[in-house]
Amino acid sequence: MxxxxxxxxxxxxxxxxxxxxxxxxxxxxxxxxxxxxxxxxxxxxxxxxxxxxxxxxxxxxxxxxxxxxxxxxxxxxxxxxxxxxxxxxxxxxxxxxxxxxxxxxxxxxxxxxxxxxxxxxxxxxxxxxxxxxxxxxxxxxxAKILDDGLERARSKLEYTPLATSFVGEEFTISELRAVYEVVWGEPLHAGNFHRKVLSVPGFVESTGMTTERGGPRGGPRARLYRKGDAKRLHPALLRPSREDEIRN
The missing domain is CATH 3.90.79.10 (Nucleoside Triphosphate Pyrophosphohydrolase)
Structure with missing residues (x-):
């Protein structure tokens, strides 16, 4: 036919x-x-x-x-x-x-x-x-499509190392945290974030180097990291608001 x-x-x-x-x-x-x-x-x-x-x-x-x-x-x-x-x-x-x-x-x-x-x-x-x-x-x-896109971007940072694309080839954990705070739209506890990042296998790896200067208050020099080889973050870095939802 x-x-x-x-x-x-x-x-x-x-x-x-x-x-x-x-x-x-x-x-x-x-x-x-x-x-x-x-x-x-x-x-x-x-x-x-x-x-x-x-x-x-x-x-x-x-x-x-x-x-x-x-x-x-x-x-x-x-x-x-x-x-x-x-x-x-x-x-x-x-x-x-x-x-x-x-x-x-x-x-x-x-x-x-x-x-x-x-x-x-x-x-x-x-x-x-x-x-x-x-x-x-x-x-x-x-407006609905934008809301969905924003939620998708925020979720991508929870489950993937996409945030490392927004910092330099070598970066501090504080610089990485700033990316998460901007995209998630909420402040993060510095110590908790630092601990969570280092607990995810392959997320970041140490360069063995530190920044040339200490913090703004004369603190110790920060360690420098680079992107690791992980494609997915496990365990995920959940937003504080999402952690509260799961906990409740």
Whole structure:
């Protein structure tokens, strides 16, 4: 049976129009604070409203579409994308989420220690890095997608050594703790964090060296560490709030 016989009796007008988009929750740390990339829409619907970067999927696969949208808004070159942690976050297809037609979006999380200053893409008239503490009201269901992306990023730090990408090749435990505090959005007890990090096999390894100077109060010089070979953290470094949930 040929293709025309398979399609016999098929009338595309009988089906609701539908499209697929790829949206990106892009997170980075700037000036000691967690930032998200937002764009101001230059076209309807929601013209003038802030939203996550994204767009319709063209003749590329989903992850390629997400990488393309991220590159368009951040001046990233293809080789720069190798430094970005990019993973699929979830699928959002609630009817009415887009007033144009039935639109299903596949959202991605992009998380990197450094991303350049953004530039507005073809369908946006502005783009900026916004601190998570100052996010604006977002178009579509992007507030929900952003919340999910933030939770995913926080969870990644619990179960993977991703935080070591946000410090230098050699770092102190205090510098690593600062990354966790920024992403988790809560202070951590220095001694407890230090103990937990060193108790996870393969998370970090000592360089045998120390910092050139002591602490700000004249304390001893801090030991320097480098990233270990662990791909997953076991036991996990749970957030204090998550530890309380499990305990209760």
């Amino acid at each position: 040929n293709e025309s016989e398979f399609l016999a009796g098929y009338d595309p007008r009988a089906f609701q129009p539908m499209a697929v988009t790829a949206d990106v929750v892009a997170l980075t740390i700037r000036d000691g604070r967690l930032h998200v990339l937002l764009v101001r829409r230059g076209e309807p619907p929601y013209r003038g409203a802030w939203a996550l970067p994204g767009g319709f999927v063209r003749d590329d696969d989903l992850q390629e579409a997400a990488a393309r949208e991220l590159a368009e808004e951040t001046n990233l070159f293809p080789h720069d994308l190798d430094r970005v942690h990019l993973e699929q976050l979830g699928t959002y297809g609630k009817p009415g989420r887009d007033p144009r037609m039935r639109v299903v979006t596949v959202a991605y999380l992009a998380f990197a220690p450094w991303l350049p200053d953004p530039k507005a893409g073809s369908d946006a008239d502005a783009a900026l890095w916004t601190p998570l503490t100052a996010t604006r009201e977002l178009a579509f269901d992007h």
